[in-house]
Amino acid sequence: MIEIKDLSVKLGAFLMKDITFDVQDGEYFVLLGPTGAGKTVLLESIAGLKSTESGQISINGRDVTNLNLEKRNIGFAYQDYVLFRHLSVRDNISFGLQWRKKTRREIKDAVDKVVELLGINHLLERRPLSLSGGESQKIALARALAIKPDLLLLDEPLSAVDPETREATERELKELHNRLRLTTIHVTHNFEEAMALGDRIAVLGEGRIVQIGAPEQIFRHPNSEFVARFLMTRNIFEGEVQDSPEGQSVFCVEGAKLAVVTALRGRLHASIRPEDILVSREPPRSGTPNSFQGTITHISDHGSVIYLTVNAPPEFTCLILRRSLEEMGLEEKQRVFITFEASAVNIF
Amino acid sequence: MINWRAIATRVLTMNLMKVVFLLLGAVILLFIFLPLFTMTISSSPSQLLDTLRQGEVASAILLSLYAALLATVVGFILGIPLAYLLARHDFPGKGIIEGLIDLPIVIPHSAAGIALLFVFGRRFLLGSAFHTLGIDFVGEIPGIVIAMLFVSIPFLINSAKEGFKKVDVRLENVARTLGASPWQAFFKISLPLARGSILSGTVMMWARGISEFGAVMMLAYYPMIASVLVYARFEAFGLDYAMPVAVLLILACLVIFIALRVIAHRWEER
Numbered sequence: 291m292i293e294i295k296d297l298s299v300k301l302g303a304f305l306m307k308d309i310t311f312d313v314q315d316g317e318y319f320v321l322l323g324p325t326g327a328g329k330t331v332l333l334e335s336i337a338g339l340k341s342t343e344s345g346q347i348s349i350n351g352r353d354v355t356n357l358n359l360e361k362r363n364i365g366f367a368y369q370d371y372v373l374f375r376h377l378s379v380r381d382n383i384s385f386g387l388q389w390r391k392k393t394r395r396e397i398k399d400a401v402d403k404v405v406e407l408l409g410i411n412h413l414l415e416r417r418p419l420s421l422s423g424g425e426s427q428k429i430a431l432a433r434a435l436a437i438k439p440d441l442l443l444l445d446e447p448l449s450a451v452d453p454e455t456r457e458a459t460e461r462e463l464k465e466l467h468n469r470l471r472l473t474t475i476h477v478t479h480n481f482e483e484a485m486a487l488g489d490r491i492a493v494l495g496e497g498r499i500v501q502i503g504a505p506e507q508i509f510r511h512p513n514s515e516f517v518a519r520f521l522m523t524r525n526i527f528e529g530e531v532q533d534s535p536e537g538q539s540v541f542c543v544e545g546a547k548l549a550v551v552t553a554l555r556g557r558l559h560a561s562i563r564p565e566d567i568l569v570s571r572e573p574p575r576s577g578t579p580n581s582f583q584g585t586i587t588h589i590s591d592h593g594s595v596i597y598l599t600v601n602a603p604p605e606f607t608c609l610i611l612r613r614s615l616e617e618m619g620l621e622e623k624q625r626v627f628i629t630f631e632a633s634a635v636n637i638f
Numbered sequence: 639m640i641n642w643r644a645i646a647t648r649v650l651t652m653n654l655m656k657v658v659f660l661l662l663g664a665v666i667l668l669f670i671f672l673p674l675f676t677m678t679i680s681s682s683p684s685q686l687l688d689t690l691r692q693g694e695v696a697s698a699i700l701l702s703l704y705a706a707l708l709a710t711v712v713g714f715i716l717g718i719p720l721a722y723l724l725a726r727h728d729f730p731g732k733g734i735i736e737g738l739i740d741l742p743i744v745i746p747h748s749a750a751g752i753a754l755l756f757v758f759g760r761r762f763l764l765g766s767a768f769h770t771l772g773i774d775f776v777g778e779i780p781g782i783v784i785a786m787l788f789v790s791i792p793f794l795i796n797s798a799k800e801g802f803k804k805v806d807v808r809l810e811n812v813a814r815t816l817g818a819s820p821w822q823a824f825f826k827i828s829l830p831l832a833r834g835s836i837l838s839g840t841v842m843m844w845a846r847g848i849s850e851f852g853a854v855m856m857l858a859y860y861p862m863i864a865s866v867l868v869y870a871r872f873e874a875f876g877l878d879y880a881m882p883v884a885v886l887l888i889l890a891c892l893v894i895f896i897a898l899r900v901i902a903h904r905w906e907e908r
Contacts, residue, residue, distance in 0.1 A: 337811075359814050360814050368808055372809055374809060374827060385816050385818075389817040389818060389819075433812075
């Protein structure tokens with residue numbers, strides 16, 4: 291288990307403070323945050339590449355905060371691979387094994403094993419400069435895995451991969467993790483990537499950890515405006531939660547009353563994901579809790595999906611498929627109905 | 639076959655600026671090439687061979703090469719670590735240190751020789767210390783070596799520093815996470831990856847050492863290195879006696895440096 295306690299690290303002129311989280315054995319843990327939030331710096335301080343101001347890092351019960359980085363047994367892969375270009379692929383992969391008092395036989399076996407695992411046998415005698423991006427990334431991963439690390443740190447492993455191979459690489463990472471069950475911390479700014487890979491996600495922003503939880507939890511229930519915005523929730527309102535005449539909760543914003551499911555009361559935020567809002571030209575069946583009529587003020591075409599801005603008021607952003615747009619023949623300035631479940635409204 | 643029309647079209651369509659730059663560049667290239675070339679061809683091979691057979695000439699050339707090599711070895715051991723530190727770290731006063739390293743290039747070398755005498759002369763600080771160890775500088779080979787070292791070390795340090803700067807520090811980081819100590823990361827990663835720049839800096843330093851005259855003459859007129867011998871013969875016997883020695887020195891240097899440049903270039907490409 292990896293335990294990070296009250297860690298603070300210098301980030302340029304700023305200080306990242308109170309960084310506390312743990313990663314369970316075999317867990318795939320994703321650190322999610324915008325560019326400049328200090329994700330890489332945090333990763334580097336766990337690896338020991340950057341000194342920490344205070345706090346504690348322990349790996350499997352061993353305090354490594356002040357341990358020399360070469361003794362930590364952590365595999366580290368940078369986003370742009372950083373291969374040793376003066377060495378062959380084989381020597382890159384076996385680089386970490388030569389200090390570990392192994393015989394030539396043991397080194398060869400270890401290299402063969404990891405090469406087999408990643409399916410890169412045919413690349414062994416090549417030079418790094420002759421490799422494609424995807425191949426380079428596998429070598430960087432193999433190099434980190436060859437030392438049998440206690441912890442694997444991946445710095446934006448998918449951001450340098452071109453979009454077409456991205457999904458395949460994502461799947462490979464997932465499969466690799468399922469086979470090895472190696473405790474992993476993966477850093478990214480892409481929440482789809484975080485959702486797809488993470489067992490748990492920690493959202494990093496403004497120099498601290500804002501929220502930690504399962505992907506579903508974070509996606510459905512962001513605990514702050516920062517997280518909601520970062521996950522492209524789009525509809526974030528500030529309003530008042532009150533008791534409804536029927537004894538339930540309503541969220542009042544700009545004269546509209548949204549039925550919500552919450553025990554909280556008072557001045558709060560509500561967020562609704564754009565894909566949770568249903569758009570139709572006909573009025574919905576009566577008795578539907580959250581149903582509003584509004585005018586389409588803007589249509590933003592993203593190809594296969596379309597973002598509609600509908601002013602009720604308040605202004606909602608809804609996500610629909612291109613097919614729906616064409617079937618309904620929607621245009622700007624049209625009047626439409628929007629509906630969503632009370633449970634689709636997240637209160638924080 | 640040469641396609642004259644294509645060449646003519648290309649010249650005509652080149653912009654005026656490039657034509658002017660080309661002409662100006664050609665002038666300076668000729669300025670470098672012409673004196674060396676004329677001198678080399680105006681001495682006959684038999685004359686060169688005769689000169690080479692004079693023990694004084696051969697030993698002066700060898701001494702030049704040898705002393706410059708020693709200076710380069712010392713410069714390598716002391717200069718490479720400094721180059722690495724300067725490439726990797728920023729600290730207050732770094733500009734001053736970098737300026738200090740360039741100083742030997744800008745001061746007159748005869749003045750540099752005198753400055754060295756003030757430290758390495760037998761009556762002075764380091765000179766007397768080394769004297770007790772049995773090493774003297776004035777009029778001795780060590781004197782030649784330190785004179786060459788002084789004037790040529792900037793070339794190695796600056797070139798190596800640029801080389802180390804080009805090595806991504808994250809390569810060292812990865813090596814460290816893989817279990818390499820700082821020493822191992824340096825010798826296995828940083829040094830090999832900067833070797834092209836280091837080698838060309840080494841060659842430059844050696845070349846600069848061999849060509850040194852002013853500072854060496856101040857510390858050690860004897861034993862005579864080649865550049866001093868050229869000067870001595872010119873003073874005593876005139877141009878005809880000095881020239882063959884000069885030509886031989888130039889040829890020796892040319893062969894070695896072309897070979898080393900080729901090696902350095904290949905290394906850098908890899």
